[in-house]
Amino acid sequence: MFLLIQTLLLFDPCTKESMIIPKVHRECSFAKCVFDRYVRGFGYDHSVDDYKYVIIVFRVLVRVYSLGTNTWKRVQDFPYCRLGCESGTLLNGGALHWVISKRKESESLLIGVSDLVEEEFRDAPPPLAVKNFYTFQVFGGCLCILPGGILNKHNDFWAMNGKRESWIKFGIEFQDE
Numbered sequence: 001m002f003l004l005i006q007t008l009l010l011f012d013p014c015t016k017e018s019m020i021i022p023k024v025h026r027e028c029s030f031a032k033c034v035f036d037r038y039v040r041g042f043g044y045d046h047s048v049d050d051y052k053y054v055i056i057v058f059r060v061l062v063r064v065y066s067l068g069t070n071t072w073k074r075v076q077d078f079p080y081c082r083l084g085c086e087s088g089t090l091l092n093g094g095a096l097h098w099v100i101s102k103r104k105e106s107e108s109l110l111i112g113v114s115d116l117v118e119e120e121f122r123d124a125p126p127p128l129a130v131k132n133f134y135t136f137q138v139f140g141g142c143l144c145i146l147p148g149g150i151l152n153k154h155n156d157f158w159a160m161n162g163k164r165e166s167w168i169k170f171g172i173e174f175q176d177e
Helices: 030-035
Strands: 002-012 017-028 038-045 050-057 061-066 071-077 089-091 095-101 109-115 120-124 133-139 142-147 154-160 167-173
Touching: 017 061, 017 071, 038 089, 038 095, 050 109, 071 120, 089 133, 095 133
Parallel strands: none
Antiparallel strands: 002 017, 038 050, 050 061, 061 071, 089 095, 095 109, 109 120, 133 142, 142 154, 154 167
């Protein structure tokens, strides 16, 4: 076992203020720390008027830092694998989203949701018709996924309309110039 120490700097470009986020200390086995990467995300918890920074170490744990209390908190274990984007996609200020999988293979892709208010992580299924996706975007206040990974002349994207179970499919056609 060894101790991994990480220093983070938070900078507000509008006010030009900065602060160092306290180091997160995490004990783990050498293999887990070296070979499992982590992702992060930043968002606002409206319920307590606090900004939170989330770090997820794949196949290890989820930690949340609260700017309001200036403390780190271990939220839960994290048994998933990473397949998607580096930073979490923030939707309406309340939750960060990542592409995750229960296995290393891409057949079991899920949407990982880190709820900033409840400080919990859960998974959610993508639309039934979508088998392969790599990232999320927010469009019109909706979480959107683009199936596949390469844009071609015709692609579809899916937007979550309100509830997690309500996905709407949109078609996009690209014109040659």
